[in-house]
Amino acid sequence: MSDAHVSELRQPLITEDRTYKQISEDILDTLEEKPSKAWLAGFSISALFLTIGFLTVAYQVGTGIGTWGLNKTVGWSWDITNFVFWVGIGHAGTLISAVLLIFRQRWRTAINRAAEAMTIFAVACAGIFPLIHAGRPWLLYWVFPYPNTRGPLWVNFRSPLLWDVFAISTYLTVSLVFWYMGLLPDLATVRDRTKSGLRRFIYGVLSFGWNGSNRTWHHWEVMSLILAGLATPLVLSVHTIVSMDFATSVIPGWHTTIFPPYFVAGAIFSGFAMVLTLLIITRKVLNWENYITLNHIENMAKVIVVTGMMVGLAYGTEFFMAWYSGNEYERYCFINRATGPYWWAYWTMVSCNVLSPQFFWFKKLRTNLVFVFIMSIIVNIGMWFERFVIITTSLHRDFLPSSWVMYSPTWVEIWTFIGTFGLFFTLFFIFIRVLPGIAVAEVKSVYKFARK
């Protein structure tokens, strides 16, 4: 096929020779094997953290938001930090599955499934924070515009917080169907190769009767492209709207027009780091080095260095504008950010997000798995601090020096956050056991790429 005739410079996407049957076996055998000890250990630890997190949330819902470390000056802190942190992580999945599809980056096929799964789990984790911050989570349906007995008193369509409701719900459901439609062909492959009756039945129900008919494939490909085309502006809009939660306020440090692109770049930066954290381990444990190759790792490292520089440029621009605006409150806010009581958080952010990615200029380091793995964690620590710095340092010294305070989280906030990591990894561990972690059909379709 035409794939075989590309330039000599191109390397095959799958490094070793395989038959189509072997590709199915390499990826899908893990679903039929007994779980390994490593999987059981990882799953148990995640489930334990999830349980503690769940109990903590139950306690704070029963007692009230007073269990948090917030006060009248710092009215938003860990909750919204963690919300933005998780939403941001979600962005890489859509970027890999949608944006790279539109740009015909065929290497995406090996990693899009896991990255999209990560997106969905991360957005689910993010959703928990507004839910519990509502104080009475059972009333959360009040955020939707429905005819009610209070007038009807409608929701405020001019509020960015309501925009968030629409953006996150759209993003979550569209990502979910995009992911599931991609899963259909692979679920059918699992169904047709399995011998166990029960497993065959479950995958049979889940695969919607997919049989690989070319008439269906034709529509499927058009649909994938349409969904990618819709998801691309959608993913940009989601973090834009998240940034507007801050940017439309009049708080110095928040009230800046640079926020939307700055937040989107940061989201892609942290999302790719999380994909690397997950896939470096997964490819090793499941012997997928042949599919998720060093080339993939290197490409993602390049995305990290690019987006890291964009974030760095945004940090610089913020400082420049604070000085150039001539507004003393704006200026103080930024001086306080870098040299005030939270200086350590600010400089952690700068070292993790701007300085450390510079190591990725060296190919030796980009292809060193241990180094990339450590870097992926450092980047996410840095991105968590970015949100903390933006949110907390802008609030803790407000317009009235008599109300200046410090904020520190309580054990409830800390365990809620750890609990979301428990949820995220529990879901990922289940995903990798019961669903094809690599898009089998798509990998087969690029197998002959640049292969002699």
Add this chain to the structure above:
Amino acid sequence: MKKDFLLAIFDCEEKLLKSAEKARDKNMEMYDVYTPFPVHGLDDAMGIKRSFLPYVTFVAGAVGLGAALVLQIWTSAVDWPTIIGGKPFISLPAFIPITFEVTVLFAAHSTVAAFLVYNKLFPGKKAMIMHPEQTCNKFVMAFEKDKVSVDDASIMFKELGAVEVVVQNVDTKLSWY
């Protein structure tokens, strides 16, 4: 409803594509082709027309856009006007984000729904399988038996590299798992 099919089974997409083109040139009407992954060029060989799905996306997106605007304007300016921050009741710029999101929401879900309905895919549907490995590593070209000459077709496809040419009785009725 059971039907007899002539199946030409291949183990790589190049041979399948060549055979499909040959079959088209000989005016043999293909029932369908089953492949583990989309094979580009097959649509032309089978004479499949361009998918109608983009029209669904466009119409649904337009409906979503209209619905979002109507909802926001009607609730904010007609049903229960409330002054918020001194802004006009119809503050269009502030309505853009939700309008955009609802447009995408309608467009995406309608496209997926149209895809599923048109191709008759639903949870629990029993897959119509011609060959047990057609979703793994075999490429299967299917003809209705009474529309082709079995002997001629067998010879032709064997020459073109089919691993097997068989006649099979398959139930084409839509049914639950």
